[in-house]
Amino acid sequence: MGIIKASKLIYDYIRRDEEDHEEEVSRAIDQLTLDIQQGDFVAILGHNGSGKSTFAKQVNGILLPTEGTVWISGMDTRDDSHIWDIRKTAGMVFQNPDNQIIGNIVEEDVGFGPENLGVPTDEIWKRVDESLEAVGMTAYRLKSPNKLSGGQKQRVAIAGVMAMRPQCIILDEPTAMLDPNGRKEVIATLHELNQKEGITVLLITHYMEEAIDADRIIVMDDGRLVMDGTPREIFSRVKELKEYRLDVPQVTELAWELKEAGVKLPAGILTMEELMAELLPLFQEKYPKQVKLEEK
Structure with missing residues (x-):
């Protein structure tokens, strides 16, 4: 107990x-x-x-x-x-x-x-x-x-x-x-x-x-x-939380909306640092030339 x-x-x-x-x-x-x-x-x-x-x-x-x-x-x-x-x-x-x-x-x-x-x-x-x-x-x-x-x-x-x-x-x-x-x-x-x-x-x-x-x-x-x-488990269930008339952290909702729009992101992102860590490789993959120019 x-x-x-x-x-x-x-x-x-x-x-x-x-x-x-x-x-x-x-x-x-x-x-x-x-x-x-x-x-x-x-x-x-x-x-x-x-x-x-x-x-x-x-x-x-x-x-x-x-x-x-x-x-x-x-x-x-x-x-x-x-x-x-x-x-x-x-x-x-x-x-x-x-x-x-x-x-x-x-x-x-x-x-x-x-x-x-x-x-x-x-x-x-x-x-x-x-x-x-x-x-x-x-x-x-x-x-x-x-x-x-x-x-x-x-x-x-x-x-x-x-x-x-x-x-x-x-x-x-x-x-x-x-x-x-x-x-x-x-x-x-x-x-x-x-x-x-x-x-x-x-x-x-x-x-x-x-x-x-x-x-x-x-x-x-x-x-x-x-x-x-x-x-992470609870905030992965955004739709269910909304059914219970609850919000989610702002960055979690942003990540969820991006995911709903087709961006390959894991569920339950809790911080801006986590979101950026997930988005940066996707950005580098899609715009490799721009990334190289910015590095120069």
Whole structure:
């Protein structure tokens, strides 16, 4: 069993009337079964309403299954006696860092989580130092979070979760409110934590480029797992992704359109470097004289 395991998971949102009678049932997750291993970087993709954010809240024990089971490091999320251990194991970072940052000073905010866990003061400050260094925010430790950029705030939020020493971090569209530079900062930080600290990362995103370097991509649609594989395997299936109302990385779509037009290219090209490496020999083959002139 991996660090995160779901078996036949079902979750229904139930709307009730003023007399607490069941008025409407909306199924957000439908028979979801998956297993995520310790140390993996997993991206979860899906259009709005696909169930990916609901699943994130199941992993952290914010929501509990209607049917089926979710285990975090072997602990059943429905077992009340394990709920705090589950939340220490799987830390959650939300879309808007302002909803997660509560301290007046960065270092105080980062230390808030371990303080609530009853961690001794000396150990708290050690964790604060290590967490801020890990996300590249040590120089801002005495700053007010209100004076930070969106990307910096999100890195502080990640540091706050890290200070609780989780084995896994779940991020629910953490870059949705950030500019391109802020998005790059946060994603680079996550990969560094994954590679250097061995922290399992579960990244829910609608930016396809953020999923390119994941170990694994899971695609959800209408609460079901519909695709599961490496980035190259998933992004090779462009038509299928479009049927699920998803985009693909821009360079992948360009390569796919060239391939559809008759250019001999492999499926699942993920970067501009890969595309150029494939196109250059074809260009040299078709226009050898021009290539020789340019070399001179």
